[in-house]
Amino acid sequence: MDINPKDFIETVYVRGVQISLVASGDGTEIIYHKLNPGVRWALEPTEGWTALEYFLVLSGELRYPSDNGYKVLKPGDSFYRSPVTDHHIFQSYQTTEFLYITSQPIFHHYSKASHGIMDLAVSIEEKDGYTVDHCSRIKRWSMLIGEELGFNAKQLLVLNNASFLHDVGKVKVPLSILQKPGKLTPKEWEIMKKHTTFGRELLESTQVPSLVDAGPIVEQHHERYDGTGYPFGLKKNEISIEASIIAVVDSYDAITSDRVYQKGRPKEEAIEEIFRCRGTMYHPDIVDIFLSLQNKMI
Numbered sequence: 001m002d003i004n005p006k007d008f009i010e011t012v013y014v015r016g017v018q019i020s021l022v023a024s025g026d027g028t029e030i031i032y033h034k035l036n037p038g039v040r041w042a043l044e045p046t047e048g049w050t051a052l053e054y055f056l057v058l059s060g061e062l063r064y065p066s067d068n069g070y071k072v073l074k075p076g077d078s079f080y081r082s083p084v085t086d087h088h089i090f091q092s093y094q095t096t097e098f099l100y101i102t103s104q105p106i107f108h109h110y111s112k113a114s115h116g117i118m119d120l121a122v123s124i125e126e127k128d129g130y131t132v133d134h135c136s137r138i139k140r141w142s143m144l145i146g147e148e149l150g151f152n153a154k155q156l157l158v159l160n161n162a163s164f165l166h167d168v169g170k171v172k173v174p175l176s177i178l179q180k181p182g183k184l185t186p187k188e189w190e191i192m193k194k195h196t197t198f199g200r201e202l203l204e205s206t207q208v209p210s211l212v213d214a215g216p217i218v219e220q221h222h223e224r225y226d227g228t229g230y231p232f233g234l235k236k237n238e239i240s241i242e243a244s245i246i247a248v249v250d251s252y253d254a255i256t257s258d259r260v261y262q263k264g265r266p267k268e269e270a271i272e273e274i275f276r277c278r279g280t281m282y283h284p285d286i287v288d289i290f291l292s293l294q295n296k297m298i
């Protein structure tokens with residue numbers, strides 16, 4: 001049995017599992033699941049939860065412990081409980097798809113989990129002193145440049161995530177450092193610089209493919225064309241083109257934005273500064289595209 005991805009109402013990715021809502025109504029939901037190899041998936045009893053839970057394996061296989069050893073569910077096999085009274089844990093040993101039917105709506109819980117990391121990014125921009133929409137602007141402008149460079153759909157999706165989440169690793173930097181009004185000590189600065197690697201680690205931990213792929217870009221967004229950046233001191237084309245894009249638009253927005261402790265500088269000054277650092281701090285081609293798109297950068 002084949003499910004056409006076009007039939008999915010909404011898709012989210014949570015820790016190695018693709019979860020797509022296929023149909024819903026009268027409190028019943030049909031949800032498609034696709035598990036990566038090695039992923040565990042559980043059915044647990046929940047207080048006050050009396051739903052019928054049923055799933056039908058479409059491909060791959062799921063193993064689960066039972067009283068006498070392990071049982072295996074193969075394509076065409078189903079499993080149901082009404083209600084769930086015990087814990088059941090299933091493991092996929094290969095990519096496994098199943099259709100899951102529940103008589104109480106649960107999809108919105110999954111949806112929330114996947115949006116969590118985006119919310120985290122927004123909470124960081126506030127803690128970092130930006131007044132509004134820093135992440136959204138970086139995303140919008142990065143995407144304009146990506147489109148101008150002829151990125152394909154997958155590259156655009158990854159750039160979309162990397163640009164919005166470029167500073168998400170700051171969640172692991174103590175607030176006393178993040179919000180220190182004065183100059184950071186050398187030791188504090190070393191911790192601050194780690195937000196790049198923290199970001200990559202956080203994105204990798206989600207196991208969502210388009211977030212994992214954004215990880216190395218996030219890690220490189222403070223690398224500089226002449227090798228003076230961090231965390232690795234990469235040079236020129238050692239830096240990914242996506243990270244080079246974010247570096248330019250992030251600097252531009254940092255100069256022009258009003259921050260909690262200082263007023264933003266005029267657009268013209270920011271453009272002058274970016275142009276002055278063309279080929280030293282910033283990738284020359286990206287600076288050229290950035291400047292050519294000025295009338296679209298709102």
Ligand SMILES: [Fe+2]
Pocket residue numbers: 166167195221222
């Ligand atoms: Fe950053």
Ligand SMILES: [Fe+2]
Pocket residue numbers: 134166167250
């Ligand atoms: Fe930023």
